[in-house]
Amino acid sequence: MKPNFSTLFFVVTIAFLMTACATPYQAVPPFTPVDVDARGHALKTQNVVVILDASSSMDDGYQQWKKFDIATAVVHNMAETIPADAGIKSGLRTYGHDPKFSSKSTLLIDDVGDFDKIGSQKALSTITKAGGTSPLERAIDAAADDLDGLDGNSALIIVTDGKDMGMGPVASATAIKEKIGASLCIYPVLVGDDGGGQWLVDEIARIGGCGFATNADNLARGQQMADFVNKVFIGDMMDSDGDGVADDLDRCPGTPAGVKVDAVGCPLDSDKDGVPDYLDKCPGTPAGVKVDSTGCPLDSDGDGVPDFLDKCPGTPAGVKVDDSGCPVTILDAGASSWTFNNINFEVSKAAIQPSSYGILDEIAAGLAANPRMKVVVEGHTDSTGARAFNMDLSQRRAQAVADYLIGKGISPDRLSAKGYGPDRPVADNDTRLGRSKNRRVQFTRVD
Known part of the structure; x- marks a missing residue:
């Protein structure tokens, strides 16, 4: 029987209208990555497994795009943004699948290992079409094994529309959190606006404790994705000390x-x-x-007065100084003679005893502090023994003192030596105390 013309016209018209009204899905917008500089930062997360929803509901449209295209773009753009030299270990797992691609409910299409941007994107490109059921819980269970035994902190990033999945994913999220513990954070990314899906991703994020849920719409631009990568992977600047x-x-x-x-x-x-x-x-x-x-x-001269306050630099070691660093001289500039009974010599000899070096150093410092002063070094003895011997001994002792001072830097033309023996007593030679006072070295000023 020939077809009725009006019926044929109706069928053709409806087909035309359906074709005309159908809006073909657009390609997802181009993505320009923003660099994330991990140098100088401590990694917050060292390991990551991304779970991509490849179930049949992802073949549906959302706005002008297919949800599966949005989801794969999120994973692709994330790989574009993660710093290649950050030292992150990553893996990519899918679930659902078009039966022509695989009959398995979940697949690890990129094994967990050192992050490789090209390898990750190559693995992602093998899945071109969504299909099948939505066993997200199986993917989460498998991810627990993927992350097991890895050092450092781990992230589980789940990109899904969350549609019609029941409570299985919640139970699996609880199990993986209990297994891995505080070192695991979960970051669900919702594709689309399904109300049940929103509840699911929020609940999974809550179970994860330290992660957060977001929407794929919030990751579409380069800076948005860079911010996400920073929050998930990059910690504070390193402060080693x-x-x-x-x-x-x-x-x-x-x-x-x-x-x-x-x-x-x-x-x-x-x-x-x-x-x-x-x-x-x-x-x-x-x-x-x-x-x-x-x-x-x-304090270059070691006199206890720092150089910047020392008005007399170069003071000999051991010489007492005042607050300005100048020697505290025992040769009072206002006097004309100075007598010392504590300059001692070996018995009947002109050799100076070492115990007398200190006082002689002070005398040298006094002379150095008064560079125009000239003195006669006088030697005196008591009356014990022969006069001639005492005259010679006093001369030699006076000269020994002068030589010592010359050795300390006093110019020879400022010193002369004279021995007076017992001829100029200052006390009674008949007493022990008197004799000790007569045995002396005296300095007399001559200028």
């Missing part, structure tokens, strides 16, 4: 624990002497003063 200044800004790495530092990580040096406060034994040194390794002003 724990001084509060990140390593890439720290000009003084290795600062000891507890030491206060400035904005560039260097120990504080309040007096700017080049020695940090925690090593500075002389804080508050005036600006420009040279210091030693302990931060104390230099």
